[in-house]
Amino acid sequence: MWRSKARQWLLRIPTPKCSPLQYQVPPGTLIASRMPSNRPLPTFTCLQNPRLLSASPSFNSRDLDDSDVGIVGNAVNADDSRESEASPVNLDGEMDESGSFGEKGQVLQEFGDSSLGFDDDKVMSEAADVDSLSSLWEESVSADDSSGVFGSQEASDGVVDEIHEVDDEQVESVLSLLQSTLVEPLEASLNKMELSLSEDFAVRVIETPSISGENLVGFFKWAWRNCRSVRTARVVELLVLAVSDVPELGKREGYMLWDLVKEIGAEKGIVKTEILNQLISMFWKMGKAKAGLEVFDKFADFGCVPNSDSYYYTIEALGKRSMFDTAWTVCEKMISSGRLPDREKIGRIIAFFCKGKKGKEAHSMYSAAKEKEICPQRSWLDSLVCSLTKNDETVSLAFELLDDYAKGSLKYANKSFADVVKGLCRIGDVKEAKKLVLRMVESGPPPGNAVFNFVITALSKGGEMEDAIALMKVMEGRGLRPDVYTYTVVMSGYAKGGMMDEACKIFSEARKRHSKLSPATYHVLTRGYCKMEEFEKATDCLKEMKKDGVQPNTDEYNKMIQSLCLKALDWRTAEQLLEETKESGVPLKGITRSLIAAVKELEVEIQSAENNIEA
Structure with missing residues (x-):
């Protein structure tokens, strides 16, 4: 119109x-x-x-x-x-x-x-x-x-805008100067050249490789003061990219560039978010976490808004120096802003916090990604569950995460489920641990011996022997043979309750299933009999142990001799065991030898006193 x-x-x-x-x-x-x-x-x-x-x-x-x-x-x-x-x-x-x-x-x-x-x-x-x-x-x-x-x-x-044509000879002269060893100050050399500067001229120089970061910064500072057309976000961004890509960039050059950007930032609209992101990334690669954080804190001063890369690069920079608490404050800001990075970067952030024993913080990052409908990777869950189960306060969070495993990936989640079972048993929630094992039996992942043993051990320590035996039968029903450890923990549960006959039955079953038992299995019986003050049966267990080819260790002899001396005052049997240790080369504590001599002297004193009384 x-x-x-x-x-x-x-x-x-x-x-x-x-x-x-x-x-x-x-x-x-x-x-x-x-x-x-x-x-x-x-x-x-x-x-x-x-x-x-x-x-x-x-x-x-x-x-x-x-x-x-x-x-x-x-x-x-x-x-x-x-x-x-x-x-x-x-x-x-x-x-x-x-x-x-x-x-x-x-x-x-x-x-x-x-x-x-x-x-x-x-x-x-x-x-x-x-x-x-x-x-x-x-x-x-x-x-x-x-x-x-x-x-x-x-x-x-x-009025027609002036078009500046780049003089190739002038560009070559500047490049020759910047790539050489300077005899006089750079600014003085550039002033002598009487250059026809323009934005394209500066771009040509900055994009040329094999120039040191210090000379690039020096040239740009001089051009910035002498030509207004150079004062563009494009040129500044190219400068930051060029300097950050310099091989083996030094600390001095990196800080020179950052000081220059802070000076340039006085003019609004020149410093952009991408420029600051590149600086944070540069300091991350250099291992300068505090400098990267300083750049991040300057966004508002430059009128810039952080994006997902801004947060990610800062967290990675802080992670390189294991500054987990500071990194979490940045991560909280990222979650609040809603600007989350892609799946791969989220996974790295979660792994970083898990490594720093910040399972709860890693779980918050995971939950934020889930709210944004970012599909979680199985590796995230594996790392999270492992980290959360190490802390008693967060075992329940790990338990809830098991529902996030896709059905097709359950066969790879054995370790995560086992960690949760172990964590539940550790905090005393044996009932939930047992339910989880039965759930694994029904829908996967298939539980192994270790998972069953965690629960059977917890049940045995709690004196719930019927449940322990029932779970052991479920284990056998799945084609798993209870190992020596399984039999030992069940025997321990019975011995602890004074049910030595039941403990012996389990011991006999273990001998049938396994050709060689562990010293701990015999130790359960000897300790049980000593507790019941049936020392003769306890010594018989030691003999049976040697007969089965299992050599009693130092701890076994020490505890047996101490029980004989302190409870039965039977220094003679204790002395026989002491001779056995000398023959087998098992070292004993000096206090154990002294205990035998002390009981022996005590018996002599008692007999002497009794004889004096009779006389």
Whole structure:
């Protein structure tokens, strides 16, 4: 609509009498009107505002479409014969040999063609002063539209932006300087070159490899002070990328770059989020966690908003120095903002907190990802469950996470389920542990011996022997043979309750299933008999142990001898055991030997006292 209004007003501008040579219309800039070919060519005279016709010097007929009807210009003076006798030109500003237009263009016709649909009298009566055209533009055309169609304000005023061509020789001179060993200060050398700086010039230099980070920063600082066109976010971002990619970047160069960015940040809009992210990543690779955190804390000062990479790079930088508590404060901000990284990066964050024994924090990160419908990976669950089960307070969270395992991945989750069973038994929730084992039996993952042993041990220690035996039968029903440890813990449960006959039955069953038992299995029986003060049976167990090819250890002899001396005052049997240890080379504690001698002397004193009484 605004185009049609503009065209109408352009046609309504009155034509004063003046010389046809006062204004010349540049060839190739007129818009052709589709008019009958039998009409004479129009006469162009005394254009009121000719620069409107030449806003685009590269205009040609190929830019036209069917909607571009009419001629941009003033009404023509029909009495002026000099222009009407002018030689015909084609739309490229050249004449045909035949004196007519070439095939590229449309034939230009008079402005007064009736096909335009204007009444000449009406047009002349409504003609306004030239200033009315500008008011129409203000009402009908927005600044953005007008600049796109009529050209920028500077172009319409005859001012054309200066185009800086990069001087290749000057670029090569600067590169040669930056890649060499400097004899004098860099700034002084650059000042002597009298360079024609521009944004493209700076980009060419910065993107050239094999320049030290210090020289890149030095060149940019000098260019920043001497050329305003260099002060763009594009150049700064390229500089940060170039310096951070310098092989074996040193601490000094990294901090020089950061100091420069802080100085540049005084001008709003120059430092962008991507630039700060690259700086954090650079400090992360350099192992400078505190510097990375300082960059992160400057986002608000630069008017930037952290994105998911901002948080991730900062957490990784802090993780490199095991700053787990500080990293969690950054992670909390990330969760609150809702800007989470991709799955792979979330997995690394979870693994990082699990490594730092921050299972609860890792679980919060996991829950935030789940709320964002980011599908969890099995590795996340494995790490989380392992970490959570190590802390008594978070075992229940690990138990809940077992429901998040996909059915197809259960066969790979044996360790996670086993960790939860072990954790439940450790905190005394044996009932839930037993339920979990039965759930594993029913729907997977299939429990192994270790899982059964965790629960059987807990049940035996709690004196729930019937449940322990029942679970051991479930174990056997699944084709698993109870190992020596299983039999030992059940025997221990019976011996602890003084049920030595039941303990012996389990012991006999264990001997049938396993050719060789452990010293701990015999130790359960000897300790049980000593507790019942059946020392003869206890010593028989030691003999049976040696007969089965299992050598009693130092602890076994020490405890047996101490029981004989302190409870039975049987220093003779204790002395025999002492001789056995000497023959087998089993070392005993000095206090054990002294105990035998003390009991022996005590018996002599008692007998002497009794004899004196009788006398």
